[in-house]
Amino acid sequence: MTRILPSYCLVMLLTLQSSAQERVIHFPDVAPFQTLVADLHMHTVFSDGSVWPNIRVDEALRDGLDVIAVTDHLEYLPHRHDIPFPDRNRPHEIATASAGDRPLVVINGSEITRRMPLGHLNAIFVQDANSLVLADSVAALQEANSQGAFVFWNHPNWVAQNPSGLAALNPVHLALLQEGLLHGIEIANDQTYSDEALAIALEHDLAILATSDIHGLVDWQFAVPEGGHRPVTLVFATGREKSAIREALRARRTVAYFKHRLIGRAETLEPLLAASLTVTNAAYGFGTTVVAVTISNASSTPFTLRNVSAYTLHEHTDLIVVPARGEVTIKVKTGERLSSLTLTFEALNALTAPGTHPRLPLAVDVP
Ligand SMILES: [Zn+2]
Numbered sequence: 001m002t003r004i005l006p007s008y009c010l011v012m013l014l015t016l017q018s019s020a021q022e023r024v025i026h027f028p029d030v031a032p033f034q035t036l037v038a039d040l041h042m043h044t045v046f047s048d049g050s051v052w053p054n055i056r057v058d059e060a061l062r063d064g065l066d067v068i069a070v071t072d073h074l075e076y077l078p079h080r081h082d083i084p085f086p087d088r089n090r091p092h093e094i095a096t097a098s099a100g101d102r103p104l105v106v107i108n109g110s111e112i113t114r115r116m117p118l119g120h121l122n123a124i125f126v127q128d129a130n131s132l133v134l135a136d137s138v139a140a141l142q143e144a145n146s147q148g149a150f151v152f153w154n155h156p157n158w159v160a161q162n163p164s165g166l167a168a169l170n171p172v173h174l175a176l177l178q179e180g181l182l183h184g185i186e187i188a189n190d191q192t193y194s195d196e197a198l199a200i201a202l203e204h205d206l207a208i209l210a211t212s213d214i215h216g217l218v219d220w221q222f223a224v225p226e227g228g229h230r231p232v233t234l235v236f237a238t239g240r241e242k243s244a245i246r247e248a249l250r251a252r253r254t255v256a257y258f259k260h261r262l263i264g265r266a267e268t269l270e271p272l273l274a275a276s277l278t279v280t281n282a283a284y285g286f287g288t289t290v291v292a293v294t295i296s297n298a299s300s301t302p303f304t305l306r307n308v309s310a311y312t313l314h315e316h317t318d319l320i321v322v323p324a325r326g327e328v329t330i331k332v333k334t335g336e337r338l339s340s341l342t343l344t345f346e347a348l349n350a351l352t353a354p355g356t357h358p359r360l361p362l363a364v365d366v367p
């Protein structure tokens with residue numbers, strides 16, 4: 001039996017479909033790599049989170065993530081009397097079983113949770129989280145590394161541990177760096193961002209990471225229904241295998257994505273911008289030397305661009321916005337009819353160092 005849906009039902013259906021699509025975090029691949037969307041720091045009831053691990057998996061799939069690591073605290077277990085568990089690998093095992101054959105890679109991880117000066121560090125790609133429960137924190141990090149872990153310093157700007165919010169390496173971190181036991185740093189965690197952590201990453205060759213550190217629900221914490229998104233790390237990997245993801249992280253091929261901002265090394269971020277923003281049409285107006293150029297955005301974040309080209313614009317000031325998954329047409333006054341030209345923009349919602357916006361050259365061919 002067929003039923004014709006009333007038109008308001010169709011409108012509702014289309015609205016639901018588009019909002020489900022809009023929440024997906026997507027960036028195009030950057031040859032020769034796949035662009036994987038990863039959240040490498042999150043909690044469940046197995047430490048101080050409020051949800052079972054399967055909720056983390058379902059949230060991640062709704063957000064279009066490719067990779068998650070469930071990283072419950074090793075030392076801080078406020079639910080241990082209600083949920084006693086002897087095996088620290090259980091949250092990972094439950095999450096892995098929940099993901100099943102759906103397109104999400106689940107990595108085993110733990111948050112090594114200490115007072116300052118060490119603070120909190122995540123160890124991911126561990127083989128056995130139980131063997132990281134050690135009184136000596138450096139021994140725990142050595143054990144994680146011996147299991148092949150990728151280790152990063154969490155929220156170095158956290159005011160509960162660092163009241164100034166100014167991230168700074170302590171001697172214990174410098175010793176870890178010298179021994180090759182520390183490989184990355186969160187420059188964004190939950191709602192906070194740290195220019196100082198970015199400077200540390202660039203100076204000490206650490207992977208640049210953004211993570212949700214979610215304890216409650218992603219939708220509530222990051223206002224996803226209102227257009228927000230969780231902080232994630234874009235990982236440029238040769239494939240979706242765990243070994244390829246680990247290799248990419250160890251090689252520092254990452255970009256942090258936080259509050260619609262992209263933060264990364266120039267050599268990683270500039271190719272991502274070039275893959276995201278492309279010229280899809282160009283034509284001179286009849287009898288004029290004003291060329292209409294359409295710039296398309298293949299990513300799920302809007303870009304704010306400042307024109308620093310040799311040419312001025314006819315219908316914009318120096319600022320243009322290219323909407324997420326959309327396009328903008330700008331009119332460029334070239335003074336004469338050209339068969340090709342280059343437009344140059346500063347990407348204002350991208351950072352390659354504190355206060356430094358990358359430049360994006362766009363080649364335009366006019367048929
Ligand atoms: Zn922490």
Ligand SMILES: [Zn+2]
Binds near residue numbers: 041042043111213
């Ligand atoms: Zn945490």
